[in-house]
Every structure is written in C-alpha cells, then in structure tokens.
Amino acid sequence: MPAQQRADARRNHALILAVAEAEVAAHGADTSLEQVARAAGVGSATVRRHFPSRRALLDAVFQERAEALCARARALADTPDSRAALLTWLSDVTAYAASARGMATTLTYDEAHVSLCSTKLSDAADPLLRRAARDGAIAPDLTIADLLTLVTGIALATEHHRDPAAEADRLLALTVAGISPPASGRAG
Amino acid sequence: MPAQQRADARRNHALILAVAEAEVAAHGADTSLEQVARAAGVGSATVRRHFPSRRALLDAVFQERAEALCARARALADTPDSRAALLTWLSDVTAYAASARGMATTLTYDEAHVSLCSTKLSDAADPLLRRAARDGAIAPDLTIADLLTLVTGIALATEHHRDPAAEADRLLALTVAGISPPASGRAG
DNA sequence: TTGCCAAGTGGCGGGGTCCTCCGTATCGTA
DNA sequence: TACGATACGGAGGACCCCGCCACTTGGCAA
Numbered sequence: 442m443p444a445q446q447r448a449d450a451r452r453n454h455a456l457i458l459a460v461a462e463a464e465v466a467a468h469g470a471d472t473s474l475e476q477v478a479r480a481a482g483v484g485s486a487t488v489r490r491h492f493p494s495r496r497a498l499l500d501a502v503f504q505e506r507a508e509a510l511c512a513r514a515r516a517l518a519d520t521p522d523s524r525a526a527l528l529t530w531l532s533d534v535t536a537y538a539a540s541a542r543g544m545a546t547t548l549t550y551d552e553a554h555v556s557l558c559s560t561k562l563s564d565a566a567d568p569l570l571r572r573a574a575r576d577g578a579i580a581p582d583l584t585i586a587d588l589l590t591l592v593t594g595i596a597l598a599t600e601h602h603r604d605p606a607a608e609a610d611r612l613l614a615l616t617v618a619g620i621s622p623p624a625s626g627r628a629g
Numbered sequence: 630m631p632a633q634q635r636a637d638a639r640r641n642h643a644l645i646l647a648v649a650e651a652e653v654a655a656h657g658a659d660t661s662l663e664q665v666a667r668a669a670g671v672g673s674a675t676v677r678r679h680f681p682s683r684r685a686l687l688d689a690v691f692q693e694r695a696e697a698l699c700a701r702a703r704a705l706a707d708t709p710d711s712r713a714a715l716l717t718w719l720s721d722v723t724a725y726a727a728s729a730r731g732m733a734t735t736l737t738y739d740e741a742h743v744s745l746c747s748t749k750l751s752d753a754a755d756p757l758l759r760r761a762a763r764d765g766a767i768a769p770d771l772t773i774a775d776l777l778t779l780v781t782g783i784a785l786a787t788e789h790h791r792d793p794a795a796e797a798d799r800l801l802a803l804t805v806a807g808i809s810p811p812a813s814g815r816a817g
Numbered sequence: 818t819t820g821c822c823a824a825g826t827g828g829c830g831g832g833g834t835c836c837t838c839c840g841t842a843t844c845g846t847a
Numbered sequence: 848t849a850c851g852a853t854a855c856g857g858a859g860g861a862c863c864c865c866g867c868c869a870c871t872t873g874g875c876a877a
Binding site: 446447449450453478483484485486487490 | 852853854855856857
C-alpha cells in the first residue's frame with residue numbers, strides 16, 4: 442500500500458489549491474466549487490474529495506497568508522515597545538482580513554470547526570500579548586481570541602464598504618482607544 | 630386605477646412578511662425565498678415581486694425590531710446619565726443583533742443599498758450620541774455609524790459562537806473600554 | 818349590476834450549485 | 848506484468864434563483 446497518498450492525488454491537491462487561490466483573488470471568496478473544478482480541469486468530485494467544504498478550501502487558501510502573519514508576529518516579538526508591537530500586528534491582521542475577501546469569514550468559524558488558520562495565528566501572537574500584559578501596557582484580561590474576534594468582526598462589517606481597508610483600520614483604532622474621551626492623553 | 634395597491638396584494642404582503650418572520654426565527658436568515666413561498670402557500674414569483682431580494686425581505690422582517698430599538702433610544706433620551714444611556718442602548722442593539730440571526734447581516738449592507746433599518750436606527754440614536762458628546766462623556770469624534778458598524782461586526786463575528794449573546798456583550802464591553810489597562814479607573 | 822382591464826398571481830423552464838454514487842482509469846506494489 | 852487499492856470524473860437528483868407568460872382577480876366606470 443502507498444505510504445501516504447498517491448502521486449496524482451498530491452498533484453491534484455496542489456493544482457486545486459493554486460487554482461482556488463487565483464479564483465478567490467479574482468472573483469471573491471464566494472466562488473463556487475464547480476467553478477474551481479472547471480478552472481482546474483478536474484471533476485467537481487475531486488475538488489470536494491480534497492476539500493470537503495468550501496470553508497476547508499478557503500482555510501487552505503488563506504493558510505499561507507496566515508503563515509505570513511505568524512512570521513510577522515514572531516518578528517515583532519523583539520520590538521522594544523510591547524504595546525506598539527501588539528497594535529502593529531493587529532493592524533496587519535486587519536489589513537489582511539480587510540483586503541482578502543473571505544479571510545474574515547474563514548476566521549469567523551473557528552469556534553465550530555477548529556480552523557488551522559485561526560489556531561496558528563493565536564499561537565503565534567500569544568507571546569506578543571503576554572509580553573504586553575507583563576509590561577502592563579494592556580488590560581490584563583485580554584485574550585488573543587478576543588482580539589482576533591474583534592478584528593474579524595471589523596473586517597466583516599466593513600467588507601462592503603467603499604474602502605474596506607481604510608475603514609477597518611479606523612475602526613480598529615477606535616476599538617483600541619475605547620469610546621471614552623481622551624482624558625489621560627493615551628492614544629492608539 | 631387603484632389608489633395604491635390592490636387589496637389582495639396588500640394581504641399577500643402582510644402574509645409573506647409574517648411567514649418570513651416565523652421562518653427566519655425558526656431556520657435562520659439564510660432561508661430560501663422558495664421556502665418562504667411554500668410556507669405561505671403562494672408562488673415564489675409572488676414573494677419575489679413583493680421583496681425583490683432576500684435582503685429586502687430581511688430588511689422588512691427586522692424593521693419592527695428596529696422600530697423597537699428606536700423607541701428604546703427615544704426613551705433613553707431622558708435618562709440622567711447620558712453616557713450610560715448610550716451604552717445601554719448599544720447593549721440592547723447588540724443583544725438584538727446577536728439573538729436575531731441575520732439582523733447583523735442586514736445592517737451590514739447599509740452602505741451599498743441604503744437600508745431602512747439602519748438609517749432609522751441611526752436617526753433615532755443620534756440624539757443619544759450628541760447628548761453624550763455634549764456632556765463630554767464620550768470621545769467627541771464618534772459617530773453613530775461607527776458604533777453601529779462595530780456592533781454589527783461583533784454580532785457577525787460571534788454569530789457562530791456557543792452563546793452569541795453573552796460573547797457579544799463581553800466584546801462590546803471590551804470595545805467600549807478599549808484595550809488599555811484601567812489606569813484611571815473608568816469602566817464600561 | 819355588469820363589464821372591462823390593469824394589477825396581481827402562480828407555474829414552468831433554463832441555468833446554476835451542491836452533493837452523492839458508482840463505473841473506470843491509474844498508481845504502486847508484488 | 849498483473850493485481851488491488853486508490854483516486855478520478857461524470858451522471859443524476861435535489862435545491863435554488865430568476866425571468867417569462869398565460870391566467871385570474873379586484874376595483875373602477877358605465
């Protein structure tokens with residue numbers, strides 16, 4: 442028996458992933474699986490076999506994006522200002538989620554089916570959060586999950602805006618600052 | 630010619646709306662128009678004639694909910710603590726949006742097609758915001774649109790959570806407070 | 818009251834997607 | 848080379864959206 446997977450299966454997996462990536466970039470995250478299959482020149486059943494649900498496919502598509510964000514988190518771990526590091530990372534995540542239509546949707550579902558994307562992100566960003574908390578730079582009871590949920594929420598709510606990225610960034614700043622007047626002068 | 634609309638059309642409109650309400654409450658906001666038509670015992674074309682898109686239908690369904698929230702806003706306008714009034718109203722909106730699946734989605738699209746729901750809500754809540762701003766109880770550059778967007782974002786992001794209402798309320802509190810440590814002691 | 822006609826209705830068909838099943842081609846091994 | 852498990856892809860059913868069109872019904876006018 443084959444060790445893991447047949448060669449053609451591996452090939453198709455990669456092919457479908459690449460095609461899906463292009464398709465999502467071109468036509469948004471609500472592309473039909475049929476369309477992906479057609480573009481890849483394979484049967485729709487094959488797509489479905491490799492990625493049981495649309496979410497599974499999107500998850501795979503966005504995984505490398507998520508990987509980039511993880512790397513960013515690791516890079517920011519050495520920045521002197523721990524609060525700024527966290528905020529910068531959040532801003533990056535927001536920018537990604539706002540620009541890549543459907544990434545927010547993918548992250549949203551992580552409660553139900555555990556999403557690889559989301560858990561990886563959480564794991565990578567956790568040191569950032571813990572460092573900031575240790576420095577007393579953020580509220581001590583914050584969790585990465587909360588922050589990610591807020592960010593994806595912002596991305597979802599601004600998805601149909603004229604300029605999603607700008608709007609999302611604005612709202613992120615607002616969330617970070619809170620709604621109180623800037624009494625003690627600390628800003629985002 | 631008839632003044633406005635024929636009697637049977639009016640009847641059907643009301644019937645479909647009622648059925649849709651029940652259907653959405655029972656099976657979520659992604660119910661198909663066909664399903665609504667079937668449940669109402671009318672042809673699918675009739676549903677489509679009264680409500681051109683699914684969003685139009687949802688909009689109509691949630692309009693009375695929105696009306697309740699508007700009334701709430703008016704009632705809160707006389708509360709002594711202007712900040713608390715605004716926060717209470719936001720919490721109410723969050724609760725509604727989190728419990729009524731799909732209401733958040735409806736509110737989200739207001740940028741593109743102007744949603745009656747959303748504009749009504751904004752108009753009703755504007756006095757609340759302005760009063761709080763005048764009292765210096767909130768950041769002066771806040772807008773109702775921003776707050777509604779944040780709330781709907783929270784609702785969207787927590788929709789698939791185990792306990793959406795509780796989670797949404799938690800995140801709203803977090804958003805209100807901001808992520809900074811509670812230095813000067815002011816809480817939500 | 819009766820007749821007319823536009824407003825309103827409902828069903829049909831085309832196009833599309835999702836999803837499953839199953840015969841068949843292909844890969845990897847003996 | 849031959850065999851068996853693995854993977855493929857197309858067919859087909861169920862569903863949905865959407866536009867079209869012949870028919871019915873409600874309300875005004877004679």
